Amino acid sequence: MNEAEAWRYADELRDRVRPPEFPDRWLDVTSYAAGEKWTEAFRAAIEACHEAGGGHVRVPPGTYPTGAVHLLSNVDLHVEAGATILFSTDPADYLPAVYTRFSAIECYNYSPFIYAYGQENIAITGSGVLDGGAGPEHWWPWVGTPEFGWREGTPHEAEDWAELQRMAVEGVPVEERVFGAGHFLRPNMIQPYLCRNVLVEGVRIVRSPMWEIHPVRCENVLVRNVSIYSRGPNNDGCDPESCRSVVISGCVFDVGDDCIAIKAGRG
Secondary structure, three states, rough: OOOOHHHHHHHHHHHOOOOOOOOOOOOEEHOOOOOOOHEEEEHHHHHHHHOOOOEEEOOOOEEEEEEEEEEEOOOOEEEEEOOOEEEEHHHHOOOOOOOEOOOOOEEEOOOOOEEEEEEEEEEEEOOOEEEEEEOOEEHHHHHHHHOOOOOOOOOOOOHHHHHHHHHHHHOOHHHHOOOOOOOOOOOOEEEEOOOOEEEEEEEEEEEOOOEEEEEEOOOOEEOOEEEEEEEEOOOOOOEEEEEEEEEEEEEEEEEEOOOOOOOOOOO
């Protein structure tokens, strides 16, 4: 394929990848409030929207401390201007471990902050903020360098990362590559895994533990008009991995590592 053919293919792909459509049904996450953290409210609102046939879960202006948020088919998580989803810095809020990839190797680990597995027609939209809460005090020190807050005698991921690589090389079944509690492999910010028709649009992402937007084995993915400011370790902007038909457009990435890295997995 020469350069002209490559650009023609890019134009065709851009035109072919369309955003998912959702019923005109709106559920407000505040209608499901329960306790200081909003984890249960997000779960209940997303399940109710999914079971009703799909639509939009509205996050109105305000700050919403939460653990992992798991999306289901036909649900758009709409984060309005003035709304901040503030993700917990407590690793326990991302358990139980889920089937994921850490640095492109399959394993079970802490849930990505926004995660979906085997779903279709899902979206994260709006002009609000997704705040991962990471920094020199939380998540980033696990990389094991003083630049990002690590200090002698505190945990870091080197042993777990070496062990995961060993497991992959030796063909240890993925079901036995279990990390999470008691381990120090950082979760990603957004990860749809084995999903179809995915949209991430308009939101601002800040302070992620590591990779920001990480679709894995997905098809028909549209990432547009997203802004990211997160200069931490391994803070890639958008890393489509083992995906088909992905369009990234109109985004601003001010990150600590690759803006975009196309990956195919390893191990």
